[in-house]
Amino acid sequence: MTADHDSLVQSQFGARAHDYVTSAVHAQGADLARIGAMAAQCAPAQALDLGCGGGHVSYAIAAHAARVTACDLSEQMLAAVDAEAARRGIGNIATSRAAAEALPFADGSFDFLACRFSAHHWQNIAAGLSEARRVLRPGAQAVFADVAAPALVAADTHLQAVELLRDGSHVRDYSEGEWRAMLATAGFVVEAVQTARLRMGFADWTARMRTPDTHAAAIRSLQRMASSEVASHFAIEADGSFTLDTLLTEVR
Numbered sequence: 001m002t003a004d005h006d007s008l009v010q011s012q013f014g015a016r017a018h019d020y021v022t023s024a025v026h027a028q029g030a031d032l033a034r035i036g037a038m039a040a041q042c043a044p045a046q047a048l049d050l051g052c053g054g055g056h057v058s059y060a061i062a063a064h065a066a067r068v069t070a071c072d073l074s075e076q077m078l079a080a081v082d083a084e085a086a087r088r089g090i091g092n093i094a095t096s097r098a099a100a101e102a103l104p105f106a107d108g109s110f111d112f113l114a115c116r117f118s119a120h121h122w123q124n125i126a127a128g129l130s131e132a133r134r135v136l137r138p139g140a141q142a143v144f145a146d147v148a149a150p151a152l153v154a155a156d157t158h159l160q161a162v163e164l165l166r167d168g169s170h171v172r173d174y175s176e177g178e179w180r181a182m183l184a185t186a187g188f189v190v191e192a193v194q195t196a197r198l199r200m201g202f203a204d205w206t207a208r209m210r211t212p213d214t215h216a217a218a219i220r221s222l223q224r225m226a227s228s229e230v231a232s233h234f235a236i237e238a239d240g241s242f243t244l245d246t247l248l249t250e251v252r
Helices: 003-012 018-021 030-042 056-062 075-088 127-133 154-167 174-187 202-208 213-225 228-233
Strands: 044-051 067-072 093-099 110-116 136-148 190-200 243-249
Touching: 003 174, 030 056, 030 110, 030 136, 030 190, 044 056, 044 127, 056 067, 056 093, 056 110, 067 075, 075 093, 110 127, 127 136, 127 174, 136 174, 136 190, 154 190, 154 213, 154 228, 174 190, 174 243, 190 202
Parallel strands: 044 067, 044 110, 067 093, 110 136
Antiparallel strands: 136 243, 190 243
């Protein structure tokens, strides 16, 4: 029997919770620093880390918020966040299990929201963004950071294929244009967009998700088949390591 999408997400990430807490890629970066700076500027009373994963956004903003709610679909991921927050002596992070498309919070519950490397797993991103808008008070700031689909169509196709082979719960990495349109539809006003490049070491990237050897081999095959334009865009290296586009979008 085929699992539904939410069950697939939980099975993919639950057993790997500790790997995401300790992941260097997720624990650092200019985007994470920017999210922390935004929280420091607005000093929220109630902040939401939507799709918290290993909790790195929560840890970054906890010093600037009265209370942080770390929300994720995986119970094991939330347990890992609870344990790491306790280890760090952070007492103002509470965890909540929910899908992004059906948040268990009242309208206007939060005055800051951050979502990092999560939205590409959502089954219905329009519903997730609508929920994000609903639980924010009017005028509140939010920030969405994720892998970005490139403008080159062949490169976009390549990216989605290798992402899905690595992780069966992958839905889509969206382009900047798609993000702007979806956020506008949800009722957000885009205030700033930052683009960046992020190198992914192939061995760590596949090990973190425990990608089956057959799927890792298929990814390497796609990389070897890639056109010169696609290979150049992703800076594909001899060992399969490559470089992604990322997008950080600040909204209100």
